Amino acid sequence: xxxxxxxxxxxxxxxxxxxxxxxxxxxxxxxxxxxxxxxxxxxxxxxxxxxxxxxxxxxxxxxxxxxxxxxxxxxxxxxxxxxxxxxxxxxxxxxxxxxxxxxxxxxxxxxxxxxxxxxxxxxxxxxxxxxxxxxxxxxxxxxxxxxxxxxxxxxxxxxxxxxxxxxxxxxxxxxxxxxxxxxxxxxxxxxxxxxxxxxxxxxxxxxxxxxxxxxxxxxxxxxxxxxxxxxxxxxxxxxxxxxxxxxxxxxxxxxxxxxxxxxxxxxxxxxxxxxxxxxxxxxxxxxxxxxxxxxxxxxxxxxxxxxxxxxxxxxxxxxxxxxxxxxxxxxxxxxxxxxxxxxxxxxxxxxxxxxxxxxxxxxxxxxxxxxxxxxxxxxxxxxxxxxxxxxxxxxxxxxxxxxxxxxxxxxxxxxxxxxxxxxxxxxx
Amino acid sequence: xxxxxxxxxxxxxxxxxxxxxxxxxxxxxxxxxxxxxxxxxxxxxxxxxxxxxxxxxxxxxxxxxxxxxxxxxxxxxxxxxxxxxxxxxxxxxxxxxxxxxxxxxxxxxxxxxxxxxxxxxxxxxxxxxxxxxxxxxxxxxxxxxxxxxxxxxxxxxxxxxxxxxxxxxxxxxxxxxxxxx
Amino acid sequence: xxxxxxxxxxxxxxxxxxxxxxxxxxxxxxxxxxxxxxxxxxxxxxxxxxxxxxxxxxxxxxxxxxxxxxxxxxxxxxxxxxxxxxxxxxxxxxxxxxxxxxxxxxxxxxxxxxxxxxxxxxxxxxxxxxxxxxxxxxxxxxxxxxxxxxxxxxxxxxxxxxxxxxxxxxxxxxxxxxxxxxxxxxxxxxxxxxxxxxxxxxxxxxxxxxxxxxxxxxxxxxxxxxxxxxxxxxxxxxxxxxxxxxxxxxxxxxxxxxxxxxxxxxxxxxxxxxxxxxxxxxxxxxxxxxxxxxxxxxxxxxxxxxxxxxxxxxxxxxx
Numbered sequence: 001x002x003x004x005x006x007x008x009x010x011x012x013x014x015x016x017x018x019x020x021x022x023x024x025x026x027x028x029x030x031x032x033x034x035x036x037x038x039x040x041x042x043x044x045x046x047x048x049x050x051x052x053x054x055x056x057x058x059x060x061x062x063x064x065x066x067x068x069x070x071x072x073x074x075x076x077x078x079x080x081x082x083x084x085x086x087x088x089x090x091x092x093x094x095x096x097x098x099x100x101x102x103x104x105x106x107x108x109x110x111x112x113x114x115x116x117x118x119x120x121x122x123x124x125x126x127x128x129x130x131x132x133x134x135x136x137x138x139x140x141x142x143x144x145x146x147x148x149x150x151x152x153x154x155x156x157x158x159x160x161x162x163x164x165x166x167x168x169x170x171x172x173x174x175x176x177x178x179x180x181x182x183x184x185x186x187x188x189x190x191x192x193x194x195x196x197x198x199x200x201x202x203x204x205x206x207x208x209x210x211x212x213x214x215x216x217x218x219x220x221x222x223x224x225x226x227x228x229x230x231x232x233x234x235x236x237x238x239x240x241x242x243x244x245x246x247x248x249x250x251x252x253x254x255x256x257x258x259x260x261x262x263x264x265x266x267x268x269x270x271x272x273x274x275x276x277x278x279x280x281x282x283x284x285x286x287x288x289x290x291x292x293x294x295x296x297x298x299x300x301x302x303x304x305x306x307x308x309x310x311x312x313x314x315x316x317x318x319x320x321x322x323x324x325x326x327x328x329x330x331x332x333x334x335x336x337x338x339x340x341x342x343x344x345x346x347x348x349x350x351x352x353x354x355x356x357x358x359x360x361x362x363x364x365x366x367x368x369x370x371x372x373x374x375x376x377x378x379x380x381x382x383x384x385x386x387x388x389x390x391x392x393x394x395x396x397x398x399x400x401x402x403x404x405x406x407x408x409x410x411x412x413x414x415x416x417x418x419x420x421x422x423x424x425x426x427x428x
Numbered sequence: 429x430x431x432x433x434x435x436x437x438x439x440x441x442x443x444x445x446x447x448x449x450x451x452x453x454x455x456x457x458x459x460x461x462x463x464x465x466x467x468x469x470x471x472x473x474x475x476x477x478x479x480x481x482x483x484x485x486x487x488x489x490x491x492x493x494x495x496x497x498x499x500x501x502x503x504x505x506x507x508x509x510x511x512x513x514x515x516x517x518x519x520x521x522x523x524x525x526x527x528x529x530x531x532x533x534x535x536x537x538x539x540x541x542x543x544x545x546x547x548x549x550x551x552x553x554x555x556x557x558x559x560x561x562x563x564x565x566x567x568x569x570x571x572x573x574x575x576x577x578x579x580x581x582x583x584x585x586x587x588x589x590x591x592x593x594x595x596x597x598x599x600x601x602x603x604x605x606x607x608x609x
Numbered sequence: 610x611x612x613x614x615x616x617x618x619x620x621x622x623x624x625x626x627x628x629x630x631x632x633x634x635x636x637x638x639x640x641x642x643x644x645x646x647x648x649x650x651x652x653x654x655x656x657x658x659x660x661x662x663x664x665x666x667x668x669x670x671x672x673x674x675x676x677x678x679x680x681x682x683x684x685x686x687x688x689x690x691x692x693x694x695x696x697x698x699x700x701x702x703x704x705x706x707x708x709x710x711x712x713x714x715x716x717x718x719x720x721x722x723x724x725x726x727x728x729x730x731x732x733x734x735x736x737x738x739x740x741x742x743x744x745x746x747x748x749x750x751x752x753x754x755x756x757x758x759x760x761x762x763x764x765x766x767x768x769x770x771x772x773x774x775x776x777x778x779x780x781x782x783x784x785x786x787x788x789x790x791x792x793x794x795x796x797x798x799x800x801x802x803x804x805x806x807x808x809x810x811x812x813x814x815x816x817x818x819x820x821x822x823x824x825x826x827x828x829x830x831x832x833x834x835x836x837x838x839x840x841x842x843x844x845x846x847x848x849x850x851x852x853x854x855x856x857x858x859x860x861x862x863x864x865x866x867x868x869x870x871x872x873x874x875x876x877x878x879x880x881x882x883x884x885x886x887x888x889x890x891x892x893x894x895x896x897x898x899x900x901x902x903x904x905x906x907x908x909x910x911x912x913x914x915x916x917x918x919x920x921x922x923x924x925x926x927x928x
Contacts, residue, residue, distance in 0.1 A: 196806055198807045204744030274727065319701065
């Protein structure tokens, strides 16, 4: 039995209940006992003064790479889950491109158990769409759902066969879970290491055109239309993708979409002189794309703000740009980046921020949480959207240091990260 | 602070050069196979004048050349490269020639050391002599001039400016403070 | 103290017009050294230079080697195939090892764009880019500029067209940056599949027809067509390339004026350029090769002076 926890006097922002008001939240036995109004502290309760802070349902990130099993030198489920709570994130969905690939019941169970053992953020496993993520044979989705998989993806690479994607959408529909696609036409993207445009032309780097993503976006939307399955489009990076998703949603197609914090904040100019910390897939695009993506979040075309947290060993990034691995860490900077680039610039409201970082994540992926309704799980993020801080990657809880935000001044910082009614992280 | 002093004015310089031309001919016992080589920059103009003076006196125009010793300096890595390297122009071979190097001021001797190195890359002269307009002392190498226009002892804090009409619009040799503009 | 070019020569995009002119002006007297009987000056005596070639390039390597030797530097050639690189050593390890051996300069040719900068940021030695991926080949760009200047004089307003595979050409990029900085008008001509999609962002005019390019230009810099481009499907055949974009004497004869013809080599005769053009009166291709040594000597010379450590040592007295 943990002590009751009373979050006193914060501004409760919970769009799942249409709530935005100063009030108290009481957590008991790992669940929300009461939410809103002035609540008295029960005997023995721990009271946290939240004056001037935002009290929101725990933030969720449905797109992270925790590298375990296989690359525990780079990140473990425990270090990744620790990084999550340090960033105010109470639950993550771990992508299955592990070694071995999380394409079976046993590995799904392993990931889930490692997450529980770590005791930081909740860790929900993704299962692979195809065996070994090879794009050939459908993995045993039913078994994996039974073991705790919440969605399926071959992320890291696309499902190249349209037929296999069609089948995956149909089959996953049986279990009511989304199929998440990494949209990339490998023939167009072949050999590319950054956005195709003026910067790539200048740097002499082969570019990845926006169409490499958009061709898959429309293909998958059309397949979702045909099958009635739920397609979730990962890490969209282009203006064209936003327009295509909008097109799909207008027609009632079961499509949802996410965007990464770096894609709403940085352009391909950030590659500068071959900075491998600005190398990710999909690549950083242009200012026009950023504007469209931000607008997409604001109008709901883009549902979720995620990180695509992708730690790498420092010396893997310490090499020629074209040969360096893709991806950056993001769990500990996402809240600050999203506040700085979208909230404080008036693109979205606090409610929209919380919706995109919490409520909608839970709703779309069928996860517990994403709400402070009494009876729900006691996952809460208490944050200060105005707190100014400077990113220092040496202080990350993640084992990864590969961030393009090192030294960047951000506004927006988690103060208390609460999982299951227990404070698992207290910010400075 | 002492005022700049004129060591040679135009007339004195002319006189000095005439004497130097005579001494060069005397040194070599004639004008056969003599090559007068000036060191960039003002040594080149001085060499031209000496060649003209010898021609006037002896009725023979001796060969001349120009030497840019930038690439033979021993201080490239400490003072950095001089932005533009001048041209070296010498007769095709110096084998058996009697070369007189002409420069404006002889100081540490390092320029002459470099010039000797460079000349060696153009052949094997029978003799190399050195003629300078001003010998200011302060040698850092065992080098001496065979023909000297004017010898003065100059303190390290002072500098000798040789001005020639061809580049400086007037002829003069001036002793000035090193920091003076 | 930093030399007039800074520590490294990584690309012409980084240089000012003044710096480019300085290199070209410095190269002129260096040409004379190569005409001497003893083609050697002691300028870089005692300096150690490594020619680190991760890609084969006999021509560029030999040109650098001549330049280094004529300046009396000690040189070591390291070819990737014979080095520990093929054993999986990373570029950063290679850099640290060179540094530990007290190398003064590294001339690097590498298939990855940006590799010379990567090296330059991690070692104190001067780094000279001898061609990186599809990024830049600054000394080639400089020797092309010197050759053009030798024949055309001041390049302000002069019209130069780069012909061929601009997309994959580091020579093209260095030429475009250098020519633009010196005030020339630059155009490119080639199949659209071999031009960058964002070619307009480079500030150049585009000709789809070689005939139009020839009519417009005062000089053509004809790029080598890498045979693997055809295998990769960028163009249907070498035969068609020659028919549509080949620089032939028939095409040049129809032009209203004489054009200078440059080519960085090695040439595919009968593909991007016909033999009678390559060997003809308008070709300055061998002049480029001669200028290559002089330009590289100038670059070595200008970079060699700016060694802050040595300058400090001199000030404080050598240990």
